[in-house]
Amino acid sequence: MATDTKSPAKKPGGDEGRGDPEGRFLKAFDEYNDALFRHAAYRLSDRERAIEVVHDTFTKVWGYIRNGHEIDSYKSFLYKVLNNLIIDEYRRRKETSLDAILEEEGVDEGSFVELHGGGIDEVTFLMEAKQVLDLLPDLPVVYREVIILRFVDGLGPKEIAELIEETENVVSVRIHRALKLLREQIEAGEEEVRLKRLKQVP
Amino acid sequence: MKSFESEIKRIASKTRLKAAERDAVRERILSYMEYHPLKKGRIDIKAQSGTLLQHEDFIYISWNSFWVKAVSGALSIVLILGVPLLAERSVPGDILYLVKTGVNEGIRTQLATTPYEKVALETRLMERRIAEARLLASEGKLTTEVEAQIVETVKGHAAAVQNELAEIRENDADGAALAEIVFSTTLEVQSAVLNESEDTGSSSVSSLISAVDTVRSEVDSDDNLATPSYDGLLARIEQETTRAYELFTAVKEDATAEEIVDIERRLADIDRSIVAGKTLKETDETASIAQMMDVLSLIQKLITFMTDIDVRETVALETLVPVVPTAEERITRITERLSEIARVRSEAQAVVENITDTALLEKIAASFDTLSSLTTEVEDSLSVQNLDTAETSLVEAEKVIGDAQLLVRYALEEAGATPVDVVPEEVIDIPVSETTGTTTDQGIESEELVIE
Numbered sequence: 001m002a003t004d005t006k007s008p009a010k011k012p013g014g015d016e017g018r019g020d021p022e023g024r025f026l027k028a029f030d031e032y033n034d035a036l037f038r039h040a041a042y043r044l045s046d047r048e049r050a051i052e053v054v055h056d057t058f059t060k061v062w063g064y065i066r067n068g069h070e071i072d073s074y075k076s077f078l079y080k081v082l083n084n085l086i087i088d089e090y091r092r093r094k095e096t097s098l099d100a101i102l103e104e105e106g107v108d109e110g111s112f113v114e115l116h117g118g119g120i121d122e123v124t125f126l127m128e129a130k131q132v133l134d135l136l137p138d139l140p141v142v143y144r145e146v147i148i149l150r151f152v153d154g155l156g157p158k159e160i161a162e163l164i165e166e167t168e169n170v171v172s173v174r175i176h177r178a179l180k181l182l183r184e185q186i187e188a189g190e191e192e193v194r195l196k197r198l199k200q201v202p
Numbered sequence: 203m204k205s206f207e208s209e210i211k212r213i214a215s216k217t218r219l220k221a222a223e224r225d226a227v228r229e230r231i232l233s234y235m236e237y238h239p240l241k242k243g244r245i246d247i248k249a250q251s252g253t254l255l256q257h258e259d260f261i262y263i264s265w266n267s268f269w270v271k272a273v274s275g276a277l278s279i280v281l282i283l284g285v286p287l288l289a290e291r292s293v294p295g296d297i298l299y300l301v302k303t304g305v306n307e308g309i310r311t312q313l314a315t316t317p318y319e320k321v322a323l324e325t326r327l328m329e330r331r332i333a334e335a336r337l338l339a340s341e342g343k344l345t346t347e348v349e350a351q352i353v354e355t356v357k358g359h360a361a362a363v364q365n366e367l368a369e370i371r372e373n374d375a376d377g378a379a380l381a382e383i384v385f386s387t388t389l390e391v392q393s394a395v396l397n398e399s400e401d402t403g404s405s406s407v408s409s410l411i412s413a414v415d416t417v418r419s420e421v422d423s424d425d426n427l428a429t430p431s432y433d434g435l436l437a438r439i440e441q442e443t444t445r446a447y448e449l450f451t452a453v454k455e456d457a458t459a460e461e462i463v464d465i466e467r468r469l470a471d472i473d474r475s476i477v478a479g480k481t482l483k484e485t486d487e488t489a490s491i492a493q494m495m496d497v498l499s500l501i502q503k504l505i506t507f508m509t510d511i512d513v514r515e516t517v518a519l520e521t522l523v524p525v526v527p528t529a530e531e532r533i534t535r536i537t538e539r540l541s542e543i544a545r546v547r548s549e550a551q552a553v554v555e556n557i558t559d560t561a562l563l564e565k566i567a568a569s570f571d572t573l574s575s576l577t578t579e580v581e582d583s584l585s586v587q588n589l590d591t592a593e594t595s596l597v598e599a600e601k602v603i604g605d606a607q608l609l610v611r612y613a614l615e616e617a618g619a620t621p622v623d624v625v626p627e628e629v630i631d632i633p634v635s636e637t638t639g640t641t642t643d644q645g646i647e648s649e650e651l652v653i654e
Contacts (some may be wrong), residue, residue: 021240034218041217051223052260058231066240075346129210149205151213156404158342195612198565198605 021065028056028074036082042148043086045137054090057082079153079163081201083145090141131186138185143178150175205574208399208412252432276594288464294348295335315475317366321381325388328359332392332410333512334400340344341408346409353413360389360417371428379430380438382421389418389504391513398516418439435494439476442501446472449508464519468504471526532589539596540580543603547573550603557613570607573599 036057038051060081061071081106132151136144149160157175161168211353219227289301314323335352363385371378396411423515430438450465459466475497483490486587503522513522527535547570557563576599583592 022235026234033224033227037219038217042214049430051219054219055227055230058227059234062235062238066238068241129213132210133213134491147577150406151210154207154211154341154346154408155372156339156344156406191608192606195608198609199562199612 002152020033022140025058025062025065025072028061028078030071031080032075036078038089039102039148040082040086042059042133042136043144044089049089053082053085056085060085076163079149083163087197128186132182135185139178139181143174143181146171146174147178147182206407207408208415211412215605226263274402290594291350293337294351295338295343296417304461317370318368318377318381321363321370321385324359325385326360328356328363329388329392331355331359332396332414333405336396336412336512339399344407349409353409356410356413357417359630360421360484364421375428376430379428380434380498383427383430383498384502386418386421387499388506389414389421390499391503391506391517394521395513395516397425429491432483432491432497434495435491435498436480439494439501440496440499443476446501446505446508449505453508461519465504465508467525468519468523470506471523472500472504474528475500475526476654529587529589532593533584536584536589537582538591539600540577543573543577546603550607553610553614556617557610558617559613560610561619562613562616566606566609569609573602573606576602 033054036054037050040053041047044050044053057078061074061078064072124192132147136147139147145164146160149155150157155163157168157171160166161171164171166174285298285301286306289298289306292298292302310323311320314320325451331352335344338348367378367381367385367399368382392577393411393414396407396414400407400411446469470592475493479490479497480495500523504519507517507519507522508514513548550566552572554563554566557566577594579595580592580599583595584591
């Protein structure tokens with residue numbers, strides 16, 4: 001690496017002040033690298049690829065700044081770029097496209113009326129957080145996406161809606177359905193275990 | 203209990219970059235930045251826009267003008283009187299928020315002189331911070347940074363309460379114990395309100411939920427937690443019950459018929475619990491005090507529900523103060539559940555002849571035997587009005603009939619029959635905790651996520 005002290009890359013990240021794009025960019029890296037990595041790791045179930053996608057996210061964002069753009073909220077912008085890269089990654093893996101998955105899984109976007117039967121509390125009641133995280137890789141892509149954004153990244157439905165370019169209604173319905181699906185999977189697994197135990201009892 | 207969301211976040215937070223990985227990525231990004239530096243033109247554009255301000259014209263007004271002095275005086279009065287009032291409605295991020303927390307609340311803090319007043323004030327300030335966070339979240343304006351600041355402030359108020367409680371404890375153990383119950387109840391209510399907001403808000407308040415839950419568990423597991431005297435507790439309960447009835451009379455005029463019935467039911471439940479606690483004192487004073495502490499907490503929650511419109515609009519009364527069934531209601535419910543068990547059993551027995559697997563048949567027969575003895579236990583306990591024992595045996599019986607039902611379904615599947623037609627699924631709603639517990643007991647857990 002070059003030793004030119006005037007290079008932007010040489011400036012330490014964190015305290016450069018609001019007006020300094022390099023400083024703000026590096027501060028954003030220090031602040032969000034773990035959160036972005038966590039998001040990518042759960043979405044892709046592949047640690048190495050997650051690291052690469054996080055790296056690519058920051059280089060893309062730097063390119064955007066370099067072209068003279070300013071970023072008001074790094075958090076939402078970084079998530080947006082990361083999300084796009086993850087979708088590219090899915091496509092590269094030649095998985096079923098999002099539209100096809102929607103069709104295959106019978107996911108229509110529904111409405112809030114469907115949620116009147118019960119809130120998230122009702123669906124998550126007694127659901128084990130660890131079981132949910134373990135089942136994430138088996139969840140359809142569209143459901144996995146909202147569950148990770150909602151619970152792992154802690155974003156609200158409005159933020160998620162902006163990020164994935166859907167309405168809040170669609171996001172809420174997807175979260176509700178995803179949790180319902182997870183709960184059904186957990187209960188099915190528990191029944192299997194219970195039956196196994198009963199058969200083993202002398 | 204930690205909320206589902208904070209628990210999932212806690213587990214997920216363990217997935218992070220290793221220091222070496224982070225350094226490597228940072229280094230690669232720095233190299234990228236070095237080979238792709240910012241374009242010069244970008245900075246020049248900014249510099250030019252900055253110089254524009256130097257050419258702005260300014261208007262100079264002489265201070266000696268009468269009107270300037272008059273307007274300034276009037277403005278000063280408006281500022282002194284109006285700003286603190288306006289500031290009361292401000293939330294983090296507003297210009298007047300510093301006036302609210304620094305001036306208005308600063309004055310209140312100075313006015314609270316006794317530890318009791320300080321506990322009440324710090325508790326109130328903590329509630330205000332949480333309400334502000336909820337308001338911001340509902341509007342989708344709660345950023346991570348603001349939430350982090352509020353979390354720190356809430357922790358600060360909670361720590362201040364605990365310090366004051368420690369001071370009270372030195373001279374007035376009873377007073378400290380009662381204040382602890384009130385503080386713990388406040389945290390419980392706030393936790394319930396936050397959890398409800400989490401579902402409806404546009405932004406997440408999960409860090410705040412986690413912080414409140416942590417403070418709650420610290421308060422509840424505090425080794426120095428004192429137990430109030432029976433007499434002190436009873437006096438406080440009577441005082442608060444009177445207050446609750448007065449409030450109920452006041453809110454009755456505006457409440458809906460349904461709300462009136464709900465509150466009346468809770469007041470009746472509380473009265474019954476007080477009578478039961480007094481009776482229990484004759485045989486077991488410690489148990490009686492524990493029961494009365496719960497009663498005081500319930501009254502506090504009911505009062506909060508009636509007085510705090512914010513709480514009332516967010517949380518259902520049943521969540522805060524669940525209905526306590528009367529003896530008659532419990533007996534009716536037990537009888538209904540017994541009938542349900544009998545119905546499922548007879549349906550299962552009707553199809554047993556289709557089962558060919560003798561080993562499974564033996565297991566099913568053994569389940570029915572266990573079920574018979576358990577239902578007899580329930581009936582015996584019911585006949586002597588021992589409802590607690592009856593309910594315990596009933597839970598066991600429901601678990602056994604659930605197991606028998608599962609075995610019958612499986613055995614019929616093996617025999618080639620259509621189990622769904624003969625034994626409907628989910629006839630008995632077995633408590634989920636029972637089945638979950640069994641799973642954990644067996645040590646059967648899913649494998650770790652591959653990304654670990």
